[in-house]
Structure formats: C-alpha cells, structure tokens
Amino acid sequence: DIQLTQSPSFLSASVGDRVTISCRASQVISRSLAWYQLEPGKAPKLLIYAASTLQSGVPSRFGGSGSGTEFTLTISSLQPEDFATYYCQQLKNYPLTFGGGTKVEIK
Amino acid sequence: QVQLVQSGAEVKKPGASVTISCKASGYTFTSYSIYWVRQAPGQGLEWMGIINPSGGTTSYAQKFQGRVTLTRDTSTTTVYMELSSLRSEDTALYYCARAIGLAADYWGQGTLVTVSS
Numbered sequence: 001d002i003q004l005t006q007s008p009s010f011l012s013a014s015v016g017d018r019v020t021i022s023c024r025a026s027q028v029i030s031r032s033l034a035w036y037q038l039e040p041g042k043a044p045k046l047l048i049y050a051a052s053t054l055q056s057g058v059p060s061r062f063g064g065s066g067s068g069t070e071f072t073l074t075i076s077s078l079q080p081e082d083f084a085t086y087y088c089q090q091l092k093n094y095p096l097t098f099g100g101g102t103k104v105e106i107k
Numbered sequence: 108q109v110q111l112v113q114s115g116a117e118v119k120k121p122g123a124s125v126t127i128s129c130k131a132s133g134y135t136f137t138s139y140s141i142y143w144v145r146q147a148p149g150q151g152l153e154w155m156g157i158i159n160p161s162g163g164t165t166s167y168a169q170k171f172q173g174r175v176t177l178t179r180d181t182s183t184t185t186v187y188m189e190l191s192s193l194r195s196e197d198t199a200l201y202y203c204a205r206a207i208g209l210a211a212d213y214w215g216q217g218t219l220v221t222v223s224s
Binding site: 001032034036038044045046049087095097099100 | 146151153156157166169170202204208210211212217
C-alpha cells in the first residue's frame with residue numbers, strides 16, 4: 001500500500017495567515033493526489049484533485065502543487081471558515097489511502 | 108442535483124453484521140464508481156473499497172478483505188456496504204462517496220455504526 005505522511009499534524013494560525021500543509025508519498029504517484037477539508041459534523045469536501053486542479057466552487061485562496069512524492073496544499077489567506085482538518089489522498093493505486101490529517105486551529 | 112443519501116445509524120453487538128445503504132440521485136448511476144470511507148472516533152479517514160455500478164466489479168482494501176462486501180441495485184440506484192464479524196474497533200462514521208477520476212466529489216451524510224455489547 002502507498003503510505004502518505006502529512007505534516008504538520010496540527011497547526012495554529014490566525015485569520016489572514018498563509019498556511020502550507022505537506023503530503024509525502026511512500027512511492028511515486030505522479031500527480032494522482034487529492035485534498036479534502038473535513039469539518040466536524042459535515043461530510044468531507046473535495047478541494048483539489050490531480051494535485052493542483054481546483055474543484056468547482058472552491059475558493060481560489062486554496063492551491064495545490066507538487067508531483068512525484070512531494071505535494072503541498074496552500075491556503076493563501078486563512079478565513080474563519082477554513083479552520084478544519086485537511087487530508088490528502090493518493091489516487092494512483094488501490095487502496096486509495098489517506099494521509100493522517102492536519103488540523104488547522106485558530107491561534 | 109447530485110445526492111447520496113445513506114441509511115440511518117446502527118447499533119450492533121460484536122460478531123454481528125451491518126448493512127448500510129447509499130442511494131444515489133441526480134446523475135447517471137452507472138457512470139461513476141462509489142466508494143466507502145470510514146472515520147473512527149478521533150481518527151483519520153480510512154478507505155474501505157470501491158464498486159463500479161455498471162458491471163458490479165469491486166476492489167477492497169486488504170484490511171477488510173473477507174469482511175466487507177459491496178453490492179449495487181441499478182433499479183433503485185443504491186449501493187450497499189455489508190461489514191461482518193463486527194468488533195468494537197469498527198465503531199465509526201461510514202461514508203459513501205462518488206468517484207470522479209477516483210477523487211470523491213460528492214459524499215453521503217455519513218452513517219454512525221456503534222459496536223457494543
């Protein structure tokens with residue numbers, strides 16, 4: 001199975017901050033990666049797929065980059081509604097594994 | 108609009124089985140695979156398996172092989188997930204999700220399964 005390691009697992013930030021979350025794959029997955037946002041009591045929300053393609057309706061402050069084994073999710077200016085947990089997921093091989101998650105909290 | 112509506116919460120005893128349904132609407136059912144993801148309390152997301160509603164082909168995570176079965180009913184546009192030999196560690200929120208290029212663009216509301224004696 002492909003392992004995904006996210007870092008950090010927790011970060012504290014303020015509204016307006018630029019936030020970067022990393023996801024490292026245990027083997028090359030080209031650009032077969034998605035990012036999701038998970039808020040308590042809500043279903044996960046797809047933010048980005050194919051490493052950098054913004055899902056329809058997702059604000060442009062979210063951005064994804066990377067290929068191979070190293071990927072990044074960036075939130076250019078953190079908004080109050082962005083405080084949530086973020087997961088990466090590899091879409092290269094079954095099982096479609098997830099990273100361990102990054103919880104973004106208010107500083 | 109695309110919707111995935113799951114069945115309600117379940118409470119089961121260890122060793123029992125549970126079946127959760129996921130009714131799809133608002134799109135062509137056989138054009139998109141559906142997969143299942145769970146989240147145990149305080150834990151991350153865990154992928155369980157996927158079904159192609161067109162031919163019914165499935166793939167399961169090794170961890171759940173032999174315990175999970177995905178089926179579909181094209182007449183009612185519903186996918187079912189059966190998990191057997193339940194144990195306390197299976198207590199979790201279970202989601203179905205529609206796969207577009209294997210990314211999950213629409214999700215069900217989640218079904219809480221509690222396994223307790």
